[in-house]
Amino acid sequence: MIYLRVQLKICEGCGNLWLRIHNEAVNYCGACTRKLGEFPKPRTRSHPGGRRKKIAVASGAELQGGAR
Numbered sequence: 001m002i003y004l005r006v007q008l009k010i011c012e013g014c015g016n017l018w019l020r021i022h023n024e025a026v027n028y029c030g031a032c033t034r035k036l037g038e039f040p041k042p043r044t045r046s047h048p049g050g051r052r053k054k055i056a057v058a059s060g061a062e063l064q065g066g067a068r
Helices: 031-038
Strands: 006-010 017-021 053-056 061-066
Touching: none
Parallel strands: none
Antiparallel strands: 006 017, 053 061
């Protein structure tokens, strides 16, 4: 005999109750998972905070600018 352990879970997307396999890391029901799959994947930044722009000064020296 095979036993299947399930947990009662509230979907974090729509609030519906659903059953998931015990200790599985899924937080959304099947409908919300499909909806979230339609969104484009987020782009990652190569450097935290972005790159700083160089500002040319009249004297010819360069300063690192960070204000946006």
